Amino acid sequence: MDKVGPLWCFLVFVFIFTQTAKINGSTNTKGNDNVMGVIGAIVDNSSRIGKEERLAMKMALEDFYYRFNQSLVLEVRNSQGQPIQAALEETSLVAEVGSKSDIPIFSFANTTPKWAAERWPFLLQASTNEFNQMKAVAAIVESWEWQRVTVIYEDRDSSATSVLPHLSNALREVGAEISQLVALAPFASSSLSKELARLKEGQCRVFVVHLSLSLADKLFEMAKRMKMMESDYVWITTDPVTSLVHAMNATTISNMQGILGVKSYFPETGGHFKEFHRRFRKRFRSEHPEENNHEPDIFAAQAYDAAWTVALAMRESNKVPPLLLEKVFHSDFHGLSGKVEFIDNKLVSLNIFQIVNVMGKSYRELGFWSYGHGFSENINENAAYNSSMKVLGQVFWPGGPWYTPRGWTLPTSTNPLKIGVPAAANFKEYVKVEYDQFESNISYTGFAIDVFKATLEELPFYLPYNFLPFNGTYNALVEQIQLKIFDAVVGDVTIVAGRYQYAEFTHPYTESGIVMVVPVISKTSNRAWLFMKPFTMAMWILTGVINFYNGFVIWLLERNNCPELKGSVLNQMGMLIWLAFNTLLSTNGNRNFVSLDHASNFTLIDLDGKGARLHSNLSRMTMVVWLFVALVIMQTYTANLTSMLTVQHLGPTVTDIETLKSSNAIIGHCSGSFLSRYLVEVLHFNPNNIKNFSSTEAYAHALKNGEIAAAFLDVPLANLFLAKYCTGFTKAGPTYKVGGFGFAFPRGSPLLSSITEALLKVSESGQLRELENNMITSAKCEDVEPDKETPSLSPNSFLVLFILSGGTSTIALLVYILRVDRSILRHKIMWRVMRTIMGHWGSQKRRFSRRVSDLAENASNSSNTFELRNQV
Structure with missing residues (x-):
């Protein structure tokens, strides 16, 4: 295939409808009496687009004749590869023909100026709407989180006034922006190498190409020669290039490996299209054997629909110009390119674009982007949409890497970053700028400097830099970035909204x-419940429990020996409680409830100077341990309470x-x-x-x-x-x-995201916390150590004492219980012995009584009573 001609969107494609069969003074009716008129067109016969459009219009008029038996003559003027000449041709024709009788004129040229549509309402814009296409490009940029793009376009007013504003607005909506614009002359290729060399030295690696295929072919050929079609580069082409990717030769495809393209989509389905497709391929191969590919694209489909629209309107209006224009405006049918409908003198724009990826000997169809929906793998009622292009699968990038290019790189120049540092920072621990005695060398230290250096170590690339001191306010320091005096700012700079007009900030590296x-x-520590604070609540509860338990044991052991511990149930309960809790006061009170007399005997009660001695050794053992524990607890309580009352609370x-x-x-x-x-x-x-x-x-x-x-x-x-x-x-x-403290970079800087990611790695690894702790530790306290509040004591401090006291009382209780059981058992045995003895004595007595009775009876019968008595 020969190289495709000049930029298609600069070609003027005009339909002129006349009531006569004259054009340029000639008549060509081919002997047909049913000729309705002449359609004139200006195309580039040498370009692929011109060839497809010319054949498609001819086929449309032939199909119209076969259906309605009415013919139209097609007259085509060749722009001879000169889009500027074509534009001039269009302007002259519009002025000459359209001004006479409001004859509708179709323009497929994106070069149609805005003023032309306002001046000539009969001029219809039939080209693809650029706004939706630029939205698709912006969606691709957003999917891969690129923030800056470079736009390469042809140096014409139309791109600057229509395409570029659309693209800029679409990118801004997704948080990206155009870093620079590169305008290329339509026919000059000498400046290509110079422009590409300048782009290669820059940082941005995402390029949006909006060129004609002929100029794009030269661009990619030069880019491949300069090794700009390799890893880390991203190239996105728009419809003028991508829609012709099917017709590219092997050399062009080889130069464009890895590019992403946005292509206007039209439904290649239905019986009508399949018939058109079959006939078009056959005739295109016959008429243009020099072309390698014979498939029709969107331009052929649009040209066919435009010719059919005009022919149908002429038939329905009987060639009356005002009515003809009205019929065109009200066109509403489904053609080869989709629905044909005009709103505000413009063809309803396409809402669906196909995303393709050039690879191998051809290209791969990744999926679709639909306006208002997003990306999808197919177009049908059940299609699943997503805002990210990542759902379309793996992309083959330039150079063939499996990872996604980050969209930027360091400049190839060796100039290090100029980083501003506040020279008069208030806290030297964060930033300290020191000059030597000759003021020739400057040292930069501090927490902020250490964090920045640690961050750079996490970057996957080397970043040269130089620190430069700045004397002035922090706002003025950040403003130097916008003035391009500094490339970044490092220091204790707070992130605030007002500074975003000068720069952008990383994630804060300190607490905000x-x-x-x-x-x-x-x-003054004058609190109503302060007396409770020396002990914890658990300590108070355990103290009460152990005292009540010890009191119960003493009461049980001595209740049979001490009359004061007897009486009614209510009296015994009161004495038990009194005995349990008064022990704590007995160690410090003047009148002891439990005291030691002159004979070293414990006395239970000494309220009136009289006491009852403890009679049981178990009671004495329990009391000794109990008094020792109570003494320790009371002394500790007193000391802790005194400390709390005298300590200074701030x-x-x-x-x-x-x-x-x-x-x-x-x-x-x-x-x-x-x-x-x-x-x-x-x-x-x-x-x-x-x-x-x-x-x-x-x-x-x-x-x-x-x-x-x-x-x-x-x-x-x-x-x-x-x-x-x-x-x-x-x-x-x-x-x-x-906001906390952060590092400042120019707005839209490609370094910002990498620095922020590296800073988060420093934070998540614990290194940031370690650096901060080292800084805090190095700040030695210049005051005395502060008085710490006296803590409340818990049972853990007295655990051994409580076990000793409770264990002693438990042992005494167990011994007492065993003694009681043995005494009861002994009494039971003695009672059984006595009962046995008494029973035996009673039986002997009864036998003796019976014997005496028998003897007395015998004596009455004997005369010798004296002898009987002697026997007795």
Whole structure:
């Protein structure tokens, strides 16, 4: 196939309808009495598009004749490969013909100026709508998260006034932007190498190509020669190139490997299209044997539909010009290219585009993009849509990498980044700029510098840079990026909305927020329940339980020996409770409930100077351990309570900003920061009551001597300040949410996303936290160690004592129970023995009585009573 002719969208394709068969003074009716008129067209006969359009129009008029037996004559003027000449031809024809009788004129040229449509309402725009196509391009850019693109276009007014604004707006909607525009002359190829060399030195690697196929062919040939069709490059072509990808020769396809293309879609289905397709391929092969591919594309389908529209309107209007124009405006049918309908003198735009990927000897159809829906693998009622192109599968990128190009790279020039650093930072721990004695060498240290260096180590590429000091406010420092004096800013720079007009920021590397720092004062510890604080609640409960248990054991052991522990049930319960809990007071009271007499015997009750001694050794053992535990507990309680009463409790002098404002107090903040505006506009402080300071020492001095009542600091700076002045100051009030510290880069910088990703890796690995801890630790406290609040004591502190006391009482209780059981058993045995003895004695007595009775009876019968008595 010969190289395709000049840019198709600059070709003027005009239909002229006349009531006569004259054009340029000639008549050609071919002997047909049913000739309705002549259709004139200006095309480039040498271009692929011109060839397809000319054949398609001829076929449309032939089909119209076969259906309605009415013919139209097609007269074609050759633009001879000169799109500018074609445009001039169109203008002259519109002025000459259209102005006479409102004859409708179709233009397939994207070069049709806006003023032409306004001046000539009979001029109909039949070209593809560029707006939807640019939306498709922007959707591709959004899918792969590219942020900047370079647009290469042909140097004509039409692209600058229609295509470029559409593309710019579409990219802005998805968070991207055009980094630069490269205009190429339509016929000049000498500047290609120069322009491509300049692009290669830049950072952007995503190129949108909006050129004619002939110029695009030269562009990609040169790009391949300059190794710009390799890894990390992205090329996206628009409809003028992509719609002809099926007709490209092998050399052109080889030069375009890996490009993505947006192609106008039309349904290649239905019996009508299949018949057209068969006939078109046969005739195109016959008329243009020089072409390798004979498939029709969108341009042929649109040309066929346009010719059919005109012919049908002429038939229905009887060639009356005003009625003819009206019939064209009301066209509504489904043609080869889709639905044919005009709104505001323009053909209804296509809403579906095909996404193709050039690879191998041809191209692969990845899927579709539909306006208002997104990407899908097919077009039908059940199609699944997604906003990301990633659902269409793997893309073959230039150079053949499996990973997705990031869309940018470092500039090939060796110039390192110029990074601005605040030379007069308030907190040297964050940024410290030091000059040597000759002021020839400058050292940059601090937490912010360390974090930035750690971030660069996480980048997958080497990034050269130079630190440069800056003396001025932080707002002025960030503004230097917009002025292109600095390429970035590193330091304790707060991320605030007002600075986004100059630069963009990375993810914050510190905690965000503003806090109020105030001096502390002593507070009286006069709390109603302070007496309970020496012990925890668990300690109080366990103490009560063990005392009640010990009291119960003593009561049980001594109740039979002590009359005071007897009586009614109510009296015994009262004595039990009294005995249990009075033991704690017995170690310090003047009148002991349990005391030791002169004979070293324990006395239970000594309220009136009289006592009852403990009679059981078990009771004495239990009491000794109990008194020891009670002594330790009471002494510990007394000491802890005394400590709590005498320790100094500190609190903030001011607890909220309303107190500061109502008292008209003076407050302070860092010099050069954004806080001055924030304190006035957001927190509504009187600007006359605000002072700025340039060092931590100045803050501390002003707060101590009462020069200011409070200082407002960023949270990370406040933490550092309180680490250095660990007593005497504290945070007060809420934390006001603002951005933390971040690194600043130019708006739209391709470095920003990589730096942010690397910074997150530093944070997630724990290295950021380690650097921050090292900074806080290095800030040695200049005050004495603060008094810590005395903690409440828990049962863990007395666990051994409680086990000793409880265990002793338990042992005594068990011994007592065993003794009682044995005594009861012994009494039962003795009773059984006595009962046995008494039973035996009773039987003997009864036998003796019976014997005596028998003898007496015998004696009455005997005369010798004296002998009987002797026997007895």
